[in-house]
Amino acid sequence: MALESLERLLPELEDGDWAALVITGKPFVFAAGADVTQFPGATRELALEGSRAGHELFGRIRALPYPTVAAVNGACLGGGVELALHCDARTISTGARHFACPECFLGIVPAWGGTQLVPRLVGAETAVKFIVENAMRQNRMLTGPQAFELGFADRLLEPAEFLDDSLAFARELAASPSRAGARHRDESVTEVIRKARSRLDGQVHGAAPAPYRALELIEGALSGWSLEEGYRAEEEAVADLLPGREAQASLYAFDLVERRAKNPPGRPQAEPRRLEKIGLVGAGLMAAQLATLFLRRLELPIAIRDVSEEALQTARASIDSDLAEQVAKGRYDEGKARFLASLVSTSTTYDDFTGCDLVLEAVFEELDVKREVFEEVRERVAAGCVLATNTSSLSVAEMGADVGIHFFNPVALLPLVELVRTDDTTDEALATAWAFAERLRKRPVLVRDAPAFVVNRVLTRLMRVVLDALEHGTMPDDADEAILELGLPMAPSVLLQMVGPRVANHVLETLHAAYPDRFPLSQTLQNYADGNGEIAVTDNDPRTQEQILERDPPPARRRRRGRGRRRRHRRPARRGLAILARRDHQVPRSDRQIGEDVRQDLRMSDDWRIRIELPEEHHAGTLLGRFGLELTSDEGRRLAEELEGRRLAVSQDENDLFVYASSQTQAEQARGIVEAELAEEGIQGKVSQPERWLHDEERWSNEPPDETWEEEEVEHGHAPWEVRVERPSHHEASKLADELEQEGYRVIRRFRYVIVGTASKEEAEALARRLHGEAEPGGELVWEATPQNPFAIFGGLGV
Amino acid sequence: MGRELREVVYVDGVRTAFGRAGPKGVFWRTRADDLGVKVVRELLRRNPSLPPERIDDVIMAATAQVGDQGLTLGRDVALLAGLPQSVPGFAVDRMCAGALTAVTSGAGEIAMGAADVVLAGGIEHMGHHPMGEDVDFNPRFVAERLVDPSAVTMGATAENLHDRFPQLTKEDADAFAVRSQQRAAAAWQNGVMREIVVPMSVFGDDGWSVADRDEFLRPDTSMEGLADLPTPFRAGGRVTAGNSAGLTDGAAVCLLAAQETARELGLAARMRLVSYAFAGVEPELMGLGPVPATRKALELAGLRLDELGLFELNEPFAVQVLTWCDELGVDPEDERLNPYGGAIACGHPLAATGVRLTAQLAFGFRERPGVRYGLTALCVGMGMGAALVWENLSRPWPPEPPARRSRAPAPADAGDGTMLSGPVLGHTVPSGLAPPPTSQEPEDAAGD
Incomplete structure (x- = not known):
């Protein structure tokens, strides 16, 4: 709509004698971009045409012979950003809170010039973050001050007189002959894009085409493309992407969440019960998360009951630490946090449940236990109190609950809640559960009382x-x-x-x-x-x-090159965490160890190998193929099948071929086959005796011990050792990460965890000791030196 | 050429009984401006030596300046009260501090020499004008997060005070409320309120009746009775109907004059306005407003808190008074504080309350000739406070002046060696406009 009016206005803008043009939006919204409701089912032609039309229109604005200023007064998304970037200059309001290009999030790319103008304005690094990484991070957005800081705008102005000040700025531009300054040049474009691509690989593993395409476009923009060339490339990209499965699926999901969820099917008309107090049965990890969520969103008294006094104390500690984190972030003042903490009561009895309007059960998944819980609770509460279960799979009806309210772990982050309606669920109970979930800012979805409901059934x-x-x-x-x-x-x-x-x-x-x-x-x-x-x-x-x-195998899928080389020095896959110190408040060890145990088990199949040295590289390729496809003996076929099945069990390193086996016998067998094969082909190769992986020294038995995997990792730009630090709050973790970064460490921060890379075990241990020393006495710092396994830290969160 | 500021004195003040807002309240069928008319006419009746035409302005405060509180209320009430057409009037609004702002505006006119006599008061018919009604909040408040959302709900700001001052418990608040009710009951019993409250005939569903008693009085209030009241602003909160002021209808007005005019007209000057201050605080903690306002007013007066013998504080919420006590080091049970009870017992018709406070302070001064200085203060929505320091003129002055402190002008000898000035307004003259003034000599209040 807005664009059409702009188009109608253009002839006048182009012909008239104007001093400057200021483009702004209605209050609080600059422009929220294209109307995505037109995108589902879009054809290639339509996508091409839509992109071209935008380029044409915005190009004309860019060509206007007088200064143009976009006054970004509020939400500025997608096409809004692109419109703003086609102006000579931008002002942005300190009150703007949504400045972003969400296209990649939706499976497409900015295609009205965004991928071309953003990098030209702010450089490759920021462009990648803005167009690709923020979008892929659940559509993260910039505030006005952030956008200004990153160079998207020329002036950051207060909202009170935003447009007046923007007009004054435009007058300034019109008066001074110097138009907007030099465009940003980035020296290390290739490197930035390469790194971004590798981060993207780690995140989506090639599954989402749009962000990769956006990277190409950003790279092109800074690699000598003219703007026209860039426009054409964008048009091609969006024409390829928009009709594709990924984009269409993303748009469908977006529509579901943004539009359909606002008017959800199955929501009863009944008046929800007014909530004055909440009961929570169980104080496990999930329950503690739930209590925290309830407290923050509802600010109501919460009675928590568990059979274990210890569990109750742990839950309270976790609630308190969350509140402390909110205080540290400035979300609450201390008084408010104190008040909220005072709303929580814990007990091993149900005595505090009197007066509850909704009770949620989150105890162990045992039908009889739950049944007992509901019987006991029902005796304590008033007739209209809604009894709900957080069960992930059991029958809500059988346990005697009124309704299921199934949250997902981690509770604070995941928006979905399954509301389970049984045959006996009243409209009031369901309406209450619905209102409850919405006040928690979750997206309730109605499901039937079927085993494991929907999500867990699919997941399982x-x-x-x-x-x-x-x-x-x-x-x-x-x-x-x-x-x-x-x-x-x-x-x-x-x-x-x-x-x-x-x-x-x-x-x-x-x-x-x-x-x-x-x-x-x-x-x-x-x-x-x-x-x-x-x-x-x-x-x-x-x-x-x-x-x-x-699914059917692709016709000619090739193994990844280079894998063998990495494998040669590869540590036994993800060895156990070298835990130097830990505190007992942590989650049970059994859960968190699983990844490690799985992998230890697997290590056995990697223990042996033979090395085949070939005179010329191309022979290796030929032979590789033959191993998979041309061996004729039964033994050979078996081995070949096995090798093929394992995908990585044969590897190539320049003129060396390696065959991996899970036992010495197998390796000997392989050696026999390979030697026979070489003889038949008349290749002058040398087949080694089976070599064994030496766990403790972390090298193959015939390799010199000096070259360590650590050096290899360093060569590849990875830190071989890591120190993991858990901080009591996200805020403190960020702070620590910043400090360490300034000291020159490579740091990754995930949630409350800080992972610091070091070059050696010694250094890791020293740093771990130091960080531990910095912790407050009795604090909750856990530190471990671990060879590269940032994810094990998430182990065991869910119960 | 220089010019001298004139001393402003408070002669008299009167209010209606305070009614419960809403259809069950005694004033439900009574117009807001008629409440104002009643108190203006009563004030004139009580001060017959004041020729109505000598009134130079009628300033009336109201928070809601629409409907029966619209039409620039001061002028509206002046005409309806039968004052000569030559007497002008206007309306002011500073929410709960409306009437005190009317007083300070009038005082400004008098000190400046623009007026000799001013009627200043306030009217709030909260039954006809529920709080926040017709207020169109600027969306920028939310969009730019300029204030915490709790700032617009006064009860929520009181809960916030409890959060901020955890040492002030609900029990403390309830105990304060019980005391307020008891003191108010005693004041009604002892005839104090007969001096201040004018009975008014009102028409209601049951025909005519006389509104002569505050409807919120609950002399039997007990800690036990208060303990289990609901906390409407927060589940598990601490602010209840029992430890807050109810929604109230009422009006109050007072008579201010230049000191020499009072003398000329034979009006009994009860109090001299020593200093006043308004201050801003975090909107979500609006109840803290009187703390900086009091400090500022004391500083302007050159007085210490312990030189004040009487405090009339509004009591929108018990915790609000408790925070003031806590910050300024006054025991909430102190006899100097709200000796005749407060808004928890009598109600709080927003813009009228300030003059109720001055009227009670004037009465308190008269009963306590040994007290020289007193304070009227209240908090204001959106995070403000108001504080006025008054001097008791109902007494012979003490032989020694108070010690001088910063920003206060030097004392001047009255000439006869017995009268020494208190702090004066002189230092509020903008520099350049007037030479440093010599201090005014308040005359004694023998006529009282």
Whole structure:
């Protein structure tokens, strides 16, 4: 709409005798970009045409012969940013809170000049962050002051007289002959893009095409493309992307969440019960998260009951530490936090539950236990009190709850809540649960009282496929990679740790009881749940990625080059955490160790190898192919199949070929086959004796001991050792990360965790000691030196 | 050429009974401006030596300046009260500090020499004009997060005070409320209020009746009775209907004059306005406003808090008074503080309350000739405070002046060696306009 009016106005703007042009929006909104409701089902032609029209229109604004100023008074998204960038200069309000290019989030790229003008204005680094990384981080947005700081605007102005001040600025521009200054030049574009691409790989594993395409466009913009060339490239990109599956699926999801969820189907008309007090049964990790959420969003009295006084104390400590974090962030003053803390009562009895209007149960997943809970609670509360369960899979009706309110872990972050309606759920109870979830700023979705509801049913099916692969000898890394290449944000092994294997196994049992064929039980998951990380391998028939994903193999999928070289010096996959010190408040050890145990188990299959030295490189390629495809003997075929199945078990390093085996016998067999093969081909190769991986020295037995994996890691730009520090709050973690960064350390911060890279174990240990020393006495600092495993820290959050 | 500021004295003040806002309240069928008319006419009746035409201005405060509180209320009330057409009037608004702002505006006119006699007061019919009604909050408040959302709900700001001062418990607040009710009950019993409250005939659902008693009085209030009242502003909160002032209808007005005019007209000057101050605080902690306002007013007066013998503080919420006590080091049970009870017992018709405070202070001064200085103070929505320091003219002056401190002008000898000036307004003259003034000599209040 706004663009059409702009287009109508253009002839006048182009012909008239104007001093300057100021473009602004209605109050609080500059321009929120294109109307995405037109995007679903868009064809290539439509996308091309839409992009071209924008380029044409904005190009004309850019060509106006007098100063043009975009006065960004408020929300400025996507096309709004692009419009602003086609002006000579920009003012931005300190009150603006939404300045972003969300296109990549939606599976497309900015295609009205954004990918071309943003890097020209602010450089590659900022452009990558703004267009790609912020969008891919759940559509993170900039505030006015941040946008100004990053160079998007020429003036940062107070909202009170924003337009008047912007007009004055435009007059200034009109009066002074010097138009907007030189465009930004970035010397290290290739490097910035390369790094960004590798970060992106780590995040989406190639599954989302749009951000990669955006990187190409940004790189092009700073690599000599004219603006016209850039426009054409954007048009091509959006024409490719918009009709594609990824973009269409993203738009569908966006529409669901942004539009349809606002008028959700199945929401009863009944008046929700007024909530004055909340009861929470259970004080486990999930329950403590729930209590924190309730307290912050509802600010109501909360009675927590658990059989364990210790669990209650832990829960209270976790609530208090969250409140302290809010105070540190300036969200609450201390008094408010004190008041909120005073609203929480904990007890091993239900005595405080009198007067509760809603009680949520979050105890262990045992039907009888839950049934008992609801019987007891019902005796304490008034008739209209809504009794709800947070069960992840059990029957809400059978346990005697009024309604299911199923949260997801981590509770503070995940917006989805499954509301489970049983045959007995009253409209009032459901309406109350609905209003409750909304006050918690969650997105409730109505589901039926079916085993594991929706999310866990789908997730468990996925998990079962992964477990099946593991039980057939697939390496967890490979199984993870197969799933990650679907674009899921988290590897199954990590997710499993996060959910908690006990819960996961419980859900599987529930689903198995209901659908035994589709959900066979898994001994491996049972082992994890019992705290023993052993994979119950049933046969040695590793699944390929295609098998895991249940899709046809691509015709000529090539193995990744260079993998062998990395493998040569590769540490045994993710060795155990070298835990130097820990405190008992941490989550149970069994849960957090699973990833490690899984991997220790797998290490066995990597223990042996033979090396084949070939005279010329191309022979290696030929031979590799032959191993997979041309061996004729039965033994050879078996080995070839095995090698193929393992994908990585044959590797090439220049003129050397390596064949990996899980035992010495297997390695000897392989050696025989290879020698026979070489003889048949008349290749003058040398096949080594089987070599063994030396765990303690972390090298192959025939390799000189001097070259360590650590050096190799350093060569690749990775820190071989890491010190992990947990801080009591996100704020403090950020602070520590900044400090360490200033000291020259490479630092990664995840949530409250700071991971610091060091070059050696000694250095890691020294730093760990030092950081520990900086902690307050009795504080909650946990420090560990760990060889590269930032994700293990998430282990065991879910119960 | 220089010019001297004139001393401003308070002669008399009167209010209506305070009614419960809403259809059950005694003033439900009574117009707001008629409440104002009643108190103006009563004030004139009580001061017959004042020729109405000598009134130079009628200043009336109201928070809601619409409907029966619209039409620039001071002028509206002046005409309706039968004052000569030559007497002008206007309306002011500083929410709860409306009437005190009317007083300071009038005092300004008098000190400047623009007026000799001013009527200053306030009217609030909260039944007809619920708080916040018709207020269109600027969306920038939210968009730019200029104030905490709790700032617009006064009860929520009181809860915030409890948060900020955890040592002030709900029990403290309830105890204060009980005391306020008891003191108010005693004041009604002892005839104090008969001096201040004018009975008014009002028409209601049951025909005519006389409104002569505050409707919020609950002499039987007990700690036990207060303990379990609901906390409407927050679940699990501490602010209840029992330890806050109710929504109230009422009006009050007072008579201010230049000192020499009072003498000329034979008006009994009860109090001299020594200094006043308004101050701003965080809007979500608006109840703190009187703290900086008091400090500022004391500094302007050159007085220490312990030189004040009487405090009339508004009591929108008990915790609000408690924070003032806490910050300034006054025991909430101190006999100097609200000796006749406060708004918790009588109600708080926003813009009228300030003159209720001055009227009670004037009465207190008369009962306590040994007290020389006193304070009227209250907090204001959106984070403000108002404080006025008064000098008791109902007494012979003490032989010695108070010690001089910063910013206060030097004392001057009255000539006869017995009368010494208190702090004067002289130092408020903008520099350049007048030479450093010689201090005014307040005359004694023998006529009282």
